[in-house]
Amino acid sequence: MIKVGIIGGAGYTAGELLRLLVNHPDVSIVFVNSTSNAGNKLYDVHSGLLGETDLAFTSETPFEEIDVLFFCTAHGDTRKFMEKHADSLPADLKIIDLSTDYRMAGDDHDFIYGLPELNRKKIIRGQRIANPGCFATAIQLALLPLAENGLLKDDIHINGITGSTGAGQRPTETTHYSWRNDNVSVYKAFNHQHLNEIGQTIRDLQPDYKGAVNFIPVRGCFARGIFVTAYTRCELPIEEVKALYEEAYHDHSFTFISDKNPDLKQVVNTNKAIIYLQKQGDTLLIICCIDNLLKGASGQAVHNMNLLFGLTETTGLRLKPMGF
Numbered sequence: 001m002i003k004v005g006i007i008g009g010a011g012y013t014a015g016e017l018l019r020l021l022v023n024h025p026d027v028s029i030v031f032v033n034s035t036s037n038a039g040n041k042l043y044d045v046h047s048g049l050l051g052e053t054d055l056a057f058t059s060e061t062p063f064e065e066i067d068v069l070f071f072c073t074a075h076g077d078t079r080k081f082m083e084k085h086a087d088s089l090p091a092d093l094k095i096i097d098l099s100t101d102y103r104m105a106g107d108d109h110d111f112i113y114g115l116p117e118l119n120r121k122k123i124i125r126g127q128r129i130a131n132p133g134c135f136a137t138a139i140q141l142a143l144l145p146l147a148e149n150g151l152l153k154d155d156i157h158i159n160g161i162t163g164s165t166g167a168g169q170r171p172t173e174t175t176h177y178s179w180r181n182d183n184v185s186v187y188k189a190f191n192h193q194h195l196n197e198i199g200q201t202i203r204d205l206q207p208d209y210k211g212a213v214n215f216i217p218v219r220g221c222f223a224r225g226i227f228v229t230a231y232t233r234c235e236l237p238i239e240e241v242k243a244l245y246e247e248a249y250h251d252h253s254f255t256f257i258s259d260k261n262p263d264l265k266q267v268v269n270t271n272k273a274i275i276y277l278q279k280q281g282d283t284l285l286i287i288c289c290i291d292n293l294l295k296g297a298s299g300q301a302v303h304n305m306n307l308l309f310g311l312t313e314t315t316g317l318r319l320k321p322m323g324f
Contacts, residue, residue, distance in 0.1 A: 001028040002309055005066040007073055007081060009034040009057055012165050013098050014072035015046040016298035022053045024302065024316035026309075030066050035059050061085075068094040068305055072298075075100045094308050095128045096301050102130040103197045114304045115140060116313070117252050118201060123307045131304065134296025135160050135217065136194040138228040140201050141255055141273045142288040145248040146234070147205035154233035158215045163224040165293055185219045192217050225264040226292045234284035241284060242277055249275075253313040254295065254303070265324070267291050271299035271317045294319070 009032035021027045038059040043050040071078040079101040102111035112122045114129040146152050164180050249255040255273045262274040271294045276287040290296050306315050
């Protein structure tokens with residue numbers, strides 16, 4: 001059994017991670033660290049876990065008892081924790097960080113960017129994984145086959161609408177039900193933080209790309225899911241484009257090319273990404289939809305854990321979409 005520890009257990013991503021791990025056949029959860037909730041049962045915070053586990057939050061961190069440590073912490077806190085506990089973390093402990101702290105490559109860390117469709121071989125051989133952002137996951141999956149084949153020749157225009165859970169569990173002015181329901185709004189136009197990791201991937205795959213990546217994020221009036229539409233100039237016939245995407249993802253377990261225009265409910269409550277391609281003249285439209293809490297966060301983290309420990313990729317992640 002893989003023995004798991006979790007730092008930061010109270011948020012949405014932690015709740016979804018726990019939901020997956022308590023039902024994972026090869027996992028035993030050793031501790032869930034949350035100072036503010038120490039002593040409370042997990043189901044006191046994540047009510048959906050009632051009847052699933054009697055485990056309680058703890059303020060302790062017995063690193064020597066675990067094989068892998070997940071960070072579901074606020075952005076910036078993982079790096080602080082790592083620096084504070086540098087001398088007490090076992091040398092062979094595997095780490096999966098769901099924050100932004102180590103997504104950008106640098107000489108100051110050895111984390112591997114954990115997008116399996118991009119870095120599966122590196123992840124399998126790795127030890128420390130930086131889980132991608134939710135928007136970054138959907139947008140990169142939409143663009144990877146083009147960048148891998150040097151086909152990004154012009155500016156890229158992207159619109160992405162996300163559910164309210166993408167903003168985290170703590171209520172804010174724009175996540176209250178009375179504001180979010182029956183409402184949409186744009187935020188962080190052209191300067192969303194996930195553009196950094198998207199740009200990093202494009203530069204790595206296609207160093208000569210000089211175009212702009214124009215991204216308009218939108219707050220949606222639903223709880224979970226991301227629906228991305230991206231378009232750019234591409235002179236290849238649609239049949240050749242589809243063949244490139246099919247080839248890129250044919251041996252990946254969770255990314256699928258659809259012949260039909262998809263809807264968000266096809267991916268909610270799953271670790272799937274569904275991609276749809278359409279051309280109008282020389283303009284290529286790519287649609288990609290995912291569940292922001294699963295494929296965009298906790299599901300992808302479990303996928304990365306499966307790769308780190310040599311398990312079948314889909315273990316613990318065979319989830320049916322909501323559908324209705």
